[in-house]
């Protein structure tokens with residue numbers, strides 16, 4: 199089955215009890231047992247729920263994986279990945295990381311004896327330097343948030359294939375429509391389903407997908423043992439969101455290109471970070487591992503001041519000032535005071551998150567209206 203068919207059909211069977219075409223919202227915590235130890239596949243909704251199960255199959259299918267697992271948030275999914283590790287294990291991650299991922303690594307897991315190396319993954323030598331026999335996980339995010347750096351998944355998989363480390367990819371920004379890390383050799387894919395997969399800014403959820411039997415066993419053990427699962431209503435909403443994923447991300451990408459080009463020619467704009475530009479440092483890698491470039495665009499101002507950036511983000515009307523991304527509506531954010539405020543300024547500047555950096559999640563509205571909205575915000 200091709201991708202555009204999978205988003206609509208994969209994992210979703212007519213309900214066996216009633217024939218309902220859409221997977222019902224099984225709003226139940228528990229299930230009747232015919233006799234002791236004899237049930238219909240579901241015992242308790244932390245362990246498994248039919249609505250969640252349909253979503254987990256759908257997600258596995260669209261990432262070309264065998265197993266999907268859904269969680270109460272993207273961070274709960276990351277929490278599950280790190281809980282597969284033991285004290286003394288080491289993780290190599292990118293230094294240009296979603297702020298919440300950095301926070302869970304530094305403030306939750308470091309104290310349990312797991313060591314994190316944050317390196318610039320654009321230079322693969324940095325990974326080689328940090329790699330040792332204790333390295334158990336390489337954690338990649340690409341495109342990165344908010345600098346839109348592109349990290350070469352295939353080369354990293356190749357580099358660590360003789361080590362004990364598994365490769366995990368946070369595929370939130372790209373979505374499986376644009377990039378499928380398991381096909382590139384990664385072991386586990388993570389999503390903040392909250393973003394493009396949900397797509398309508400009405401659910402917080404996370405997911406993991408893998409094709410590796412023993413990793414899947416660990417994921418399900420932790421999902422059930424730690425219990426950070428999502429509910430059936432949210433699972434239903436995301437099943438519905440996924441049905442238009444291909445249409446939405448195609449339009450996000452078209453609009454993203456128009457906005458990136460508009461900003462690039464604007465006299466007040468300094469740099470535009472969007473992997474579709476030939477001048478983007480890893481444009482070639484992006485072309486190889488992604489099918490298009492998406493609707494996430496960041497830029498800095500020639501006047502690199504907090505004040506100017508704050509003025510712009512408060513003046514746009516269609517681009518709403520808010521955290522998050524990936525919904526049908528356009529959002530504008532100021533990473534250094536919002537999503538990345540938990541990263542110390544020194545660290546932020548090292549990875550390029552300047553005071554004037556503005557991040558756009560370009561929605562699926564009419565592109566001409568979006569351009570006009572940005573134009574007005576510069577006045």
Ligand SMILES: *Cc1c(COP(=O)(O)O)cnc(C)c1O
Nearest residue numbers: 271272273296343370390392403
């Ligand atoms: C939002 C986000 C997360 C965290 O997901 P939540 O659903 O907010 O917990 C992780 N990684 C990236 C790239 C994100 O954008």
